Amino acid sequence: xxxxxxxxxxxxxxxxxxxxxxxxxxxxxxxxxxxxxxxxxxxxxxxxxxxxxxxxxxxxxxxxxxxxxxxxxxxxxxxxxxxxxxxxxxxxxxxxxxxxxxxxxxxxxxxxxxxxxxxxxxxxxxxxxxxxxxxxxxxxxxxxxxxxxxxxxxxxxxxxxxxxxxxxxxxxxxxxxxxxxxxxxxxxxxxxxxxxxxxxxxxxxxxxxxxxxxxxxxxxxxxxxxxxxxxxxxxxxxxxxxxxxxxxxxxxxxxxxxxxxxxxxxxxxxxxxxxxxxxxxxxxxxxxxxxxxxxxxxxxxxxxxxxxxxxxxxxxxxxxxxxxxxxxxxxxxxxxxxxxxxxxxxxxxxxxxxxxxxxxxxxxxxxxxxxxxxxxxxxxxxxxxxxxxxxxxxxxxxxxxxxxxxxxxxxxxxxxxxxxxxxxxxxxxxxxxxxxxxxxxxxxxxxxxxxxxxxxxxxxxxxxxxxxxxxxxxxxxxxxxxxxxxxxxxxx
Amino acid sequence: xxxxxxxxxxxxxxxxxxxxxxxxxxxxxxxxxxxxxxxxxxxxxxxxxxxxxxxxxxxx
Numbered sequence: 001x002x003x004x005x006x007x008x009x010x011x012x013x014x015x016x017x018x019x020x021x022x023x024x025x026x027x028x029x030x031x032x033x034x035x036x037x038x039x040x041x042x043x044x045x046x047x048x049x050x051x052x053x054x055x056x057x058x059x060x061x062x063x064x065x066x067x068x069x070x071x072x073x074x075x076x077x078x079x080x081x082x083x084x085x086x087x088x089x090x091x092x093x094x095x096x097x098x099x100x101x102x103x104x105x106x107x108x109x110x111x112x113x114x115x116x117x118x119x120x121x122x123x124x125x126x127x128x129x130x131x132x133x134x135x136x137x138x139x140x141x142x143x144x145x146x147x148x149x150x151x152x153x154x155x156x157x158x159x160x161x162x163x164x165x166x167x168x169x170x171x172x173x174x175x176x177x178x179x180x181x182x183x184x185x186x187x188x189x190x191x192x193x194x195x196x197x198x199x200x201x202x203x204x205x206x207x208x209x210x211x212x213x214x215x216x217x218x219x220x221x222x223x224x225x226x227x228x229x230x231x232x233x234x235x236x237x238x239x240x241x242x243x244x245x246x247x248x249x250x251x252x253x254x255x256x257x258x259x260x261x262x263x264x265x266x267x268x269x270x271x272x273x274x275x276x277x278x279x280x281x282x283x284x285x286x287x288x289x290x291x292x293x294x295x296x297x298x299x300x301x302x303x304x305x306x307x308x309x310x311x312x313x314x315x316x317x318x319x320x321x322x323x324x325x326x327x328x329x330x331x332x333x334x335x336x337x338x339x340x341x342x343x344x345x346x347x348x349x350x351x352x353x354x355x356x357x358x359x360x361x362x363x364x365x366x367x368x369x370x371x372x373x374x375x376x377x378x379x380x381x382x383x384x385x386x387x388x389x390x391x392x393x394x395x396x397x398x399x400x401x402x403x404x405x406x407x408x409x410x411x412x413x414x415x416x417x418x419x420x421x422x423x424x425x426x427x428x429x430x431x432x433x434x435x436x437x438x439x440x441x442x443x444x445x446x447x448x449x450x451x452x453x454x455x456x457x458x459x460x461x462x463x464x465x466x467x468x469x470x471x472x473x474x475x476x477x478x479x480x481x482x483x484x485x486x487x488x489x490x491x492x
Numbered sequence: 493x494x495x496x497x498x499x500x501x502x503x504x505x506x507x508x509x510x511x512x513x514x515x516x517x518x519x520x521x522x523x524x525x526x527x528x529x530x531x532x533x534x535x536x537x538x539x540x541x542x543x544x545x546x547x548x549x550x551x552x
Contacts, residue, residue: 075500075501076500076504078505079500079504082508086511086512090511090515214493225493225497227500275513279509282509286501489522
């Protein structure tokens with residue numbers, strides 16, 4: 001697999017990332033610069049960056065694998081993700097941006113603390129515990145994927161692959177801060193889009209055209225062409241479809257995505273960015289699913305469906321493009337890891353050290369502390385990835401959905417329901433996170449593998465709603481919500 | 493591709509895209525009508541204007 005061309009493409013890509021890190025350096029010397037790029041990002045950067053962060057290597061390997069394994073049943077994932085991204089940009093982004101600008105907030109716990117007039121820092125501690133534990137596990141898993149990708153494409157060996165992946169991400173994240181993270185995510189998002197648009201085109205042509213592909217799929221397994229999949233119209237089929245749609249809920253309130261809205265230059269960037277974000281996610285998802293379906297006709301009987309993208313890129317594309325496909329897999333990994341590292345760092349330094357513990361220091365010192373914490377979190381991820389600590393890897397099962405279910409229901413209610421209270425928000429965060437964990441551990445296998453986002457999200461929503469009903473909201477906060485609503489204006 | 497799969501695909505892509513297009517059209521009309529969208533062009537920390545500081549802004 002290793003060739004000078006592939007190596008050249010990968011090295012070229014890594015050099016570009018390092019250059020982006022150096023370029024972003026000037027902005028990263030204070031807290032707002034390091035964590036939200038000084039709130040100066042343009043529409044096109046936040047659009048691609050949020051989608052690249054929201055997808056990870058799951059899009060390239062997992063979703064193409066879903067297209068391969070379940071055919072058109074994977075369209076439900078497209079429905080959930082496209083709707084999730086559209087609703088996030090249409091309904092959530094502008095009021096959230098308005099609130100966070102009013103507060104000068106640079107983290108989601110900043111927003112929650114101010115929104116609920118919380119003097120106890122409960123949101124900061126709770127967020128730090130959830131984010132740190134989940135981010136470390138997720139980072140370790142992504143570093144494992146990085147080690148395997150470098151090893152399989154370039155023969156570096158697993159350990160060296162993990163080290164190379166982490167070193168590159170840590171360099172541009174700590175040197176360039178959020179600006180480097182967002183612009184590198186933009187580059188990575190464009191590369192992912194290019195590959196996922198070209199993959200099905202080449203795949204369908206290789207399969208003999210559109211009709212021939214569907215005939216071949218029907219011959220292999222008629223259930224591949226059924227919207228309800230092999231389950232048919234049964235409870236299992238409905239729950240499977242609902243779980244697929246629920247994947248999109250994470251786009252509505254996960255802090256790593258909300259940070260992009262916070263970092264936008266102004267409201268106009270959000271209005272302009274939404275359209276590009278929706279087009280981008282359509283290209284991502286439709287390309288991945290159809291690429292996987294085309295791959296099924298070309299490589300039937302793969303023992304692991306998630307290897308279909310590497311198999312297709314190696315067989316049907318020249319070496320240069322095989323290198324690009326490797327870069328894209330790395331890009332998907334890195335664009336998620338960089339955002340999570342900087343998110344966890346902000347939870348520690350901004351929320352706990354500076355705000356909760358009241359540590360006073362210059363902006364530059366705090367920014368440097370943020371960089372040091374980023375390195376430490378990355379180093380812990382490295383140790384876990386190299387030692388393959390089993391108990392930590394168990395966290396990965398619910399890391400993504402755990403973060404989403406802890407924050408999304410609370411953020412949504414805080415933006416749209418005047419009666420939401422501080423106690424309700426705390427209850428919602430705890431319930432959303434806890435139910436996600438318990439569901440994965442104890443119930444998921446018994447209930448048709450129902451995706452934990454559904455029970456986790458609705459538990460968070462219900463707990464926040466019920467506790468808010470029996471507690472009194474802050475009058476100031478109610479007035480403020482009306483004011484934000486007036487400022488943002490009607491949606492349609 | 494079977495008709496029901498086509499319908500699901502069109503809904504999957506069209507629902508989100510359609511919402512976004514209606515939203516963009518509403519904002520475009522708003523701009524043509526002369527009223528800028530809420531909070532438009534206002535920047536937060538780090539901008540040339542500095543933080544806007546709402547009722548509790550500037551505490552940090």
